[in-house]
Amino acid sequence: MTATREKTDRTFVEELKAAVTTRAALLVVGVLLLQLAFILSYVGSFHRPKPDHVSIAVVAPKQASEQVVSKLGKLPGDPLDPRAVSSEAEAVRKIKHRDVDAALIVDPRGSTDRLLVAGGAGSSLAQAVEQVVTQAEKADQRSVRTEDIVPAAADDSRGLSSFYLVIGWCVGGYLCAAVLAISAGARPANGSRAAIRLGALALYSIAAGLGGTIIVGPALGALPGSVFGLWGLGTLVVFAVGATTLACQGLAGIVGIGLAILIIVVLGNPSAGGAYPYPLLPDFWQAIGPALPPGAGTWTARSIAYFQGNAITGPLLVLAAWAVAGTVITLVLAMRRKDAVARHAQPTEPAPMR
Numbered sequence: 001m002t003a004t005r006e007k008t009d010r011t012f013v014e015e016l017k018a019a020v021t022t023r024a025a026l027l028v029v030g031v032l033l034l035q036l037a038f039i040l041s042y043v044g045s046f047h048r049p050k051p052d053h054v055s056i057a058v059v060a061p062k063q064a065s066e067q068v069v070s071k072l073g074k075l076p077g078d079p080l081d082p083r084a085v086s087s088e089a090e091a092v093r094k095i096k097h098r099d100v101d102a103a104l105i106v107d108p109r110g111s112t113d114r115l116l117v118a119g120g121a122g123s124s125l126a127q128a129v130e131q132v133v134t135q136a137e138k139a140d141q142r143s144v145r146t147e148d149i150v151p152a153a154a155d156d157s158r159g160l161s162s163f164y165l166v167i168g169w170c171v172g173g174y175l176c177a178a179v180l181a182i183s184a185g186a187r188p189a190n191g192s193r194a195a196i197r198l199g200a201l202a203l204y205s206i207a208a209g210l211g212g213t214i215i216v217g218p219a220l221g222a223l224p225g226s227v228f229g230l231w232g233l234g235t236l237v238v239f240a241v242g243a244t245t246l247a248c249q250g251l252a253g254i255v256g257i258g259l260a261i262l263i264i265v266v267l268g269n270p271s272a273g274g275a276y277p278y279p280l281l282p283d284f285w286q287a288i289g290p291a292l293p294p295g296a297g298t299w300t301a302r303s304i305a306y307f308q309g310n311a312i313t314g315p316l317l318v319l320a321a322w323a324v325a326g327t328v329i330t331l332v333l334a335m336r337r338k339d340a341v342a343r344h345a346q347p348t349e350p351a352p353m354r
Contacts, residue, residue, distance in 0.1 A: 027255070034258055038266045041285075045270040049280040051079035051128045055099070057091040058084050060106035068106060072136060079132045091116060092149060098303065098311035101279065102129045104144075112143045118150035120306030122277040123158040150306050153224050161222040162301035163274025165212055169234050170264050170294055172208045173241030176201055178257045181249050194246075194334035198327055201242040209234025225305035233304065233316075237297040240319045243326025244293070250333035268294035290315070293322055 060068050065084045072082040083100070085091050091103035095118050105114040115133050117126035130146050137144050152159040180197050213230040216223040223230070241264055248256030248263075271281065271289035278286050278295075289295035296315035303312045 030255065030258055034262060034266065037262065041266050042270045045281055045285040046276060049124065049128070049276045050077070051125075051132055052279055052281075052283075052286070053078055053081040054125070054129055054132075054279040055081045055083070055101050056129065056133075057094055057100045057103040058082050058106070059086075059088050059091050059103065060084070061108045064106060064108065068104070072104075072133075075132065075136060080129075095149060096307055096310065098307055101125060101277075102133075104133060111141065112145055113137060115144045115146045116149050117146060118306070119148045119152045120150040120156075120159055121302060122160075122273070123152065124275065125277040125280060128280055152306070153222065155220065155222045156305075159302070160274060161216055162305055163272060163298045165216050165223065165230075165234075166237060166272070166294055166297035166301055167269060167274070169208060169212055169237040169297065170241045170268070173201075173205070173238040174245040174257070174260045174264055176204045176208075176238075177242040177245035177249065177260070180246070181254060181257065190337070191331055191335040194250075194330050197246060198243065198330060201246070202239055205235045205238035205242065208238045209236075223301070223305050225301075226309070229304040229309060230301065233297065233300050236316070236319045236323065237293060240293050240323040240326065243323050243330060245326075247326040247329035247333070250330050250337075264293060268292040271295055272298045274298050291318060293319060 056072065058065060058069050058072065069082045069084050072080045082104075085094065085103070088103075088105050091100070091105065094100045095103060095116060098121070101118065101121065103116040105116065107113055115130060117129060119126050126146075126148065130144070134144050153161075156162075177197075180200065209231045212234050213227055217225075217227055217230065241260075244263065245257065245260035248259040250256070252259055267288060271285035271292060272294035273281070273289055274294075278289055281289065290299070296318040300312045300315045300319075303310055303315075
């Protein structure tokens with residue numbers, strides 16, 4: 001009986017090892033960690049949005065300007081970063097160039113001031129600024145009338161269409177790279193195959209960029225702006241994300257897909273400034289958001305749609321850097337892999353006869 005039980009136990013252990021290899025177990029642990037990181041990142045960034053140093057221009061008579069700026073700058077929690085400007089026209093220009101997020105126009109002859117906001121940059125930010133300024137003005141027995149000078153389109157609910165568009169492009173980028181890995185191996189065998197993968201990714205990026213632009217623009221009317229501008233942006237976003245995923249796969253094999261998801265989805269999506277623009281996010285997500293493809297893409301899409309393409313040079317350089325780095329790493333690793341395989345396969349010379 002005991003021998004039979006030991007044989008059964010030994011068989012179960014052997015079956016367990018065969019069914020769940022050490023590599024598979026490590027991958028499962030990696031998936032668990034990635035899942036927990038996903039929850040931590042999204043809940044950590046979204047669970048308590050509050051304004052933090054939101055840039056706001058102040059237009060007031062010279063004798064009152066310094067006082068208003070000082071009062072707004074000393075509010076508890078530092079929700080605002082006020083700065084005096086000389087005129088309403090300058091304040092409007094700064095909002096439309098995305099140099100500031102809002103502007104307070106003080107009326108020296110009355111008790112009602114005007115707050116200029118840009119709903120196209122995200123309605124949650126406009127509402128947060130309105131709430132803070134209203135409370136500050138109420139303490140001085142003044143009221144505020146809010147004017148949205150860059151409103152989101154009627155079919156762009158809460159200004160989120162640009163964010164969802166960019167997220168869709170990012171998903172397509174890493175899925176395309178993942179499919180290439182699954183179908184033909186995570187690591188290209190040589191530089192030529194890596195170049196072919198990158199070429200296929202480029203063609204996919206062009207199609208994905210155009211498709212997404214048509215859907216949110218002509219088809220649904222959810223996002224205004226230049227069709228060619230959004231198409232070019234979409235192509236760059238998809239290729240940057242896809243090339244980054246290919247590079248991660250070249251570095252870590254199939255595990256590289258998880259690494260790409262960590263960068264783009266776990267860290268990039270909640271810090272993109274979509275649901276909550278940067279000034280409403282905690283410090284960590286504020287810091288990393290502009291440097292990652294989802295954040296750079298969302299900022300640029302909103303600028304193209306609502307701000308005449310202003311303030312996009314930096315974000316485009318970020319996307320270009322990810323695209324170039326991903327391309328170079330993918331090609332270099334593939335060529336090194338080819339050289340390593342060639343050295344390993346090279347026959348050794350026979351020892352000379354004596």
